[in-house]
Amino acid sequence: MTKVFDRPEQFAETALKGFCAANADRVTMVPHGAVRAAPGARGKVVLLVGGGSGHYPAFLGYVGTGFADAAVAGDVFASPSTAWIHGVAKAAHRGGGVILGFGNYAGDVLNFGSAAERLRAEGIDARILAVTDDVASARADERAKRRGVAGDLPVFKIAGAAAEAGLDLDAVMTVAERANRATVSFGVAFDGCTLPGQRSPLFTVDAGHVGMGLGIHGEPGISTQAIMPAADLARTLLEPLLAERPADHDGRVAVILNGLGRTKYEELFVLWHHLTDLLEEAGLRVIEPEVGEFVTSLDMAGCSLTITFLDDDLEEYWRAPADAPAFRKGSVAPPPLIEMMEEQADAVAEIVAGTPESQEAGRCVAQLIGHVARALADAEEELGRIDAQAGDGDHGQGMARGSAAAAEAAEKAVTAGAGAGTVLSLAGDGWADRAGGTSGALWGVALRAWGQALGDERKPSAETVAQGAQAALEAIVQLGGAKVGDKTLVDALAPFVEVLVERTSAGDALGVAWSAAAVRSTAAADATAQLTPRLGRARPLAERSLGHPDAGAVSLAMCARVVGANLPENAV
Amino acid sequence: MTKVFDRPEQFAETALKGFCAANADRVTMVPHGAVRAAPGARGKVVLLVGGGSGHYPAFLGYVGTGFADAAVAGDVFASPSTAWIHGVAKAAHRGGGVILGFGNYAGDVLNFGSAAERLRAEGIDARILAVTDDVASARADERAKRRGVAGDLPVFKIAGAAAEAGLDLDAVMTVAERANRATVSFGVAFDGCTLPGQRSPLFTVDAGHVGMGLGIHGEPGISTQAIMPAADLARTLLEPLLAERPADHDGRVAVILNGLGRTKYEELFVLWHHLTDLLEEAGLRVIEPEVGEFVTSLDMAGCSLTITFLDDDLEEYWRAPADAPAFRKGSVAPPPLIEMMEEQADAVAEIVAGTPESQEAGRCVAQLIGHVARALADAEEELGRIDAQAGDGDHGQGMARGSAAAAEAAEKAVTAGAGAGTVLSLAGDGWADRAGGTSGALWGVALRAWGQALGDERKPSAETVAQGAQAALEAIVQLGGAKVGDKTLVDALAPFVEVLVERTSAGDALGVAWSAAAVRSTAAADATAQLTPRLGRARPLAERSLGHPDAGAVSLAMCARVVGANLPENAV
Known part of the structure; x- marks a missing residue:
């Protein structure tokens, strides 16, 4: 914790x-x-x-x-x-x-x-x-879907050494991509970690058990087994990696035994004692192994084994000297001490004033975003809890941070005389910059696209608003690649947009149309718990995410309801 | 865990x-x-x-x-x-x-x-x-009583650099002792660690609290406080160290912020951010700080802050290059790879045969030690539990390991024709070599002294056995320095010896005298729970050890009972 x-x-x-x-x-x-x-x-x-x-x-x-x-x-x-x-x-x-x-x-x-x-x-x-080194996260023929775990260390080390050696960009990328393809990892978890300020862990593993292939943020693994002696654990970690040994490889490997935070050095050394024998039995020759903590996950209990199948170039760059705060190898002259660079001022975009009608609509937009931000702050813990059931539990934090930044950016834009379109666009930029994560990026492009549809000239009509929603959906689909049924926020946004467009085209006032759309969106978000995930935030098919509502869909529907409840009577 | x-x-x-x-x-x-x-x-x-x-x-x-x-x-x-x-x-x-x-x-x-x-x-x-760097473990005027914690790092680093620089033994010791006197640490614990194979932690800290000054094996701290923000924790760690700043010191310090295992790097960096300001406010100039894990305690949650008040020599040796598996500094050429040294064969002492009477007594001694070893193996967990209440919880393991080795050594000695004295002496050596720890060393010298009193010539008389017990007590007091009332095994051994000497002098048979002595010893061991500790295994006075029986006294009385119950009818 x-x-x-x-x-x-x-x-x-x-x-x-x-x-x-x-x-x-x-x-x-x-x-x-x-x-x-x-x-x-x-x-x-x-x-x-x-x-x-x-x-x-x-x-x-x-x-x-x-x-x-x-x-x-x-x-x-x-x-x-x-x-x-x-x-x-x-x-x-x-x-x-x-x-x-x-x-x-x-x-x-x-x-x-x-x-x-x-x-x-x-x-x-x-x-x-x-x-993409985590073999538990997707099959070998879907390499591009695999997560990155402790393979970060050898892949970045090799890429960094190639860059240090003076190779040009294409040549470094060639080496780096070869290193990534040659790198495989498999991890186990004994217990979960707890995010700062949270009361309960992101995930747990039953006492006396070990989660096989769990991701470093608690992403679904492939099975749970009874805890085993170190000798058996060594075999369990190694076997899935040996299965991916390239044909006709000569056996030279970089090996990293990585502790995730709470599984300590002497435990790793006990495992390494067994692994040395198993690696030799498998005909592998270990080049400069690393046993320690290289990619942790707060205080998560568990460890992972990584193998990079080396060739001449990869071996040379793996062995090359390095001198970083947490990783040293060979002999490197210490760098000279130089002055702290001054912090760069964040660039501030100049705001072009909107027409009076659009400024008025902009004030309304900023108020609505303020309502959304307050609601998301209240819901932060609940959204985190929902997300933790199948994801990494940070959705509530990200939404609260992002919407607060969006509200602040919107207020600033209003003060600077921006029209509705610019208010919404800048709110989107603020959201993306501060929220981080997947949802931050998606909300950012969505609000920006919506803002561009509104423009800064005219008072937005109900139909313009609905067109903006359509543009937001398209921007999200284009950036994220998710379709309806993939168990993402698209599942809640698509029906919202559908109803909003349909009702406003039929001549309904915005308030009426929006409320109907929010109801449909909420029903769709609730239904994500029944969906079989297909994309699931780029995670592999996994049993653990079945039956849990998608937090991104839930929060989107919530935002729709909050806006609906706060739309002024005189809204278009 | x-x-x-x-x-x-x-x-x-x-x-x-x-x-x-x-x-x-x-x-x-x-x-x-x-x-x-x-x-x-x-x-x-x-x-x-x-x-x-x-x-x-x-x-x-x-x-x-x-x-x-x-x-x-x-x-x-x-x-x-x-x-x-x-x-x-x-x-x-x-x-x-x-x-x-x-x-x-x-x-x-x-x-x-x-x-x-x-x-x-x-x-x-x-x-x-x-x-002796842990300021929580004894007052500044009792420096020699203080425990060693993360001060190990700067003291050994400085000593090692002085040795590397070619100083002779006296000169290195002078620098090393100065480094130790200049080094102070203070630690906090959030939660305990669990020994391999144990089901429950060595100690716990109440949820939402932090133990101040707890030792790295759960030794008693000085207080418990509600958990606090990082900024306050930084101040809490630093204040006790500033109080020990030497008069007229110029402010150059080596500083080590050490994680105990489960308190992870980013948490330490958060603390360090606050500490840099506080150290500067205190007028200290930090030379090459270290933030990370340097002296852990399995997966214990907590951290400690160490300061070494530097002078010119200490600064030079602190800054000097080093290249060890877990600590590197500056630029050192990597050592050449050399062949593994062959394992040294353990020296085997030659055994001189005892007289037939003494050989017979030796067989009896070996059998009794076998009974003790089996009883201690059964009691291992219970003794660990008792020890964990005020100590580091390893007493059961140490006694089980030591007595098993003693029984094995005694059997070997019998097979080689040793007399009773040699059987008991070699059992003591085996116990000390395998048990480790304090009790291992004490049991080793005790059995050796007892064996020397028995000799390998004559069949031991009841009075000779009692004299041996007296010699064992004296050897323990001489090596360990504990007196009756210090809450150690002496509390159980001294009354045992007193009764055994008294009853055998009065002409009682060994079996009768021994049983009476064992009863008195058991009563004394139980009474240690009421004692105010004075020495408490070289630990400072501390509330936590009050009211808990001393595991060393409990196990000694148990051994006395086991031997009493298994003494043959025809014993002297």
Whole structure:
């Protein structure tokens, strides 16, 4: 259980500050991340790694010579926002292009992907490197669906060494993608972790049992077994990895035995004693193994085994020296101490004033977002609880944070004279930047698309509002790739939009149409508990998510009801 | 809770093997410990560190260039035996003398002290360095009574760097003792750890509370407080240390923020963020801080703060490069890989045959020890439970291990034709070597002294047996320094000896006298629950140990009863 924090929502940001202060000789803090205190040469390919906080040494502990150039830290177990990633990448960029490395989770895929697009639009060649090592999360023939776990360490280490060696962007990406394809992991969990400020753990494992293949945020595993002696556990961890040994591979492997937080060093050494024999029996030759904590999950009890099947290049880059706060290898001269970089001021977009009618509608929009934010703050714990049944339990936090930021951005826009469209668009940007995670990115594009449909000229009509809802749905489907029935917020949004369009086209007033749409949306959200998941936030088919309502659908329907209840009488 | 193990009693030994296998490029395994794979120069002062297992990176993770030359690993939370320490020291010795570094716990003091004596008797200059940094465990004017906690890191690091720099034994000891006097720590606990194979934790902290000053094995703290925000916790950790700042000190400090196992990195970084401000406010200048896990306590939740008030020498040695599996600093060339040293065969003492009468008595002694060993095996869990109320919960394990080894050694001695005295002496050696810990060392010297009183010539008389008991008591008092009323096994042994001597002098048969003595011993053991502890296994006065029976006294009285019940009818 996480015990040391101030306000839970400040945990990740304060930890980042403390990390940078403790390692001031090696890293320099930038907004939402850290870069090397001694940057690489001009023109060097930059490796930026990141993801949610709560996994240290991943990702901040990897920043250093021969490893990552920079890391971006999201909130606990939540993807950093597109803006955060983009900002750290700009601070780290040395002119040779940027590789954005992250574990393959939906929120990270969305936000790192958007950041790469934004960088490319600015003329910086940016590539994405999604680590997909967890064999429990999808079959071998669906490699791209696999989650990233402790394979982050060898894949990023190898990519970082290739970049340090002076390879160009294409060449580093070739090595990095080969390292990812050659890397497989399997993990077990004995007990769950508890997010800062939460009273109960994200998930639990029955006493005397071990969860096989559970993800590092409690994502569904493949089975539960009775707890076993270390010798048997070693075999259990290794077998699924041996099954993925490439044909005609010569047996050279990097091996990482990773503790998730509460499974301690001596336990890992006991396991390693057994693994050395089993690895030898399997004809594998272990090159510079690592036994310790490399990708944790707060104080989760459990461990994972990772193997990278090496070739000549991969072996060379795995063995290469590195010097990061949490990972050292070989001999590297310590970097010179340099001055802290000044924090970059967040860029503030200039707001063009709307027409008086649109300004009035903008005030109404801002008030409605304020209602939504207050309702989501009240519902934070309940939404977290629903999410924890099949997900990582951070949905309530993300929605509360995002909507609060959206309300603040909307108020600022109103004060600056913005019309309804700009108010809603900027609310969306605020939401995405502060919420992080998958839902943050989706709500961000949705509100922005809706705002663009409203515009800043005319008083929005009921039909314009419905068209905006349609645009929001399309933006979400385009970015997230989910369809109705995939057990996501689309399941609640699609019927909402359908009813809203139908009723406003038929001439109903907005208030009437909206209320009817909210009722249909709520029924659809409730029904997600009966759905067989097909996408399930990019997670594999898994029994645990069956029968649980989708938190994203539940919160969307809730927002629809709150807006419906607060629409002014004179609404269009 | 420790989840990964095979047979609990093999945990520490298997972990040692796994550690050495995972770090084969840096360390070489020797029986019960590890030495540097690339030993220091001939004539270099050797720093050997050690103590119970369960504290990794302490102590094995410290073995490397610029730090320790060797480490010896006891069983979990139990001092290594004198023989183990002696063996590792002999393997590591380079001709320049040996410093034996350990945390200040009674069992370690006894066993490292005895090992140093044994080394000196063999012509190797050996010194002891007991780390005494825990300010919660005794007042500043009783510094020598303080426990050693995470101060191990800076004290051993500085001593190791001084030895690496080529100082001679006296000079290294001068620096090391100055480092120890300059080092203070204060820790807090949120929750207890669970020993391998145990069902319940060694101790617990009430939910929503934090134990102030609790030791790393659950030794009594000074108070319990409601859990507090990180900013307040930082102040709470720092204040007791600031109170010990030496007069006219210039403010240069090494600072270590140490996690005990389950309190994870990001929590420590949050704390560190607050500490940096507080340290600066206090006028301290932090030199190369360390934030992480350096002295753990299995999966205990909690953390400690350590400050070393530096002078020029201490700063130089604190900053010096080091390269150990769990601690690196600066730039050190990696050591060359060398061959594994062969395991040293344990020396076997030659046994001189006893007279036929004494051989017969020896068989009886061996049988009685066998009964004791079986009874202690049965009572292992119960004794652990009693010990955990005020101690570290390992008493049952230690007694079971020690008596089993004693019974085995006694049987071997009988087979080799030993007389009663040699059977009992070798049983004592076996007990001490295998049990480790305080009680192991005390039982070892007691049985050896008793055996010497019996001799190998004559059939022992009732009075000779009583004299042996008297000699055993004296040996224990001399080695352990405890008096009646200090709440140790002496409380049960002294009345036993008194009654046994009195009744055998009055002409009672041994069986009658022994039974009466055992009754008195049992009453005395039960009464330890009412005693105010004065020594309490070298722990400070502490409320938690009041009202709990002393496990050492309980087990001694139990042994007395078992022997009494099994004395043959024809006993002298």
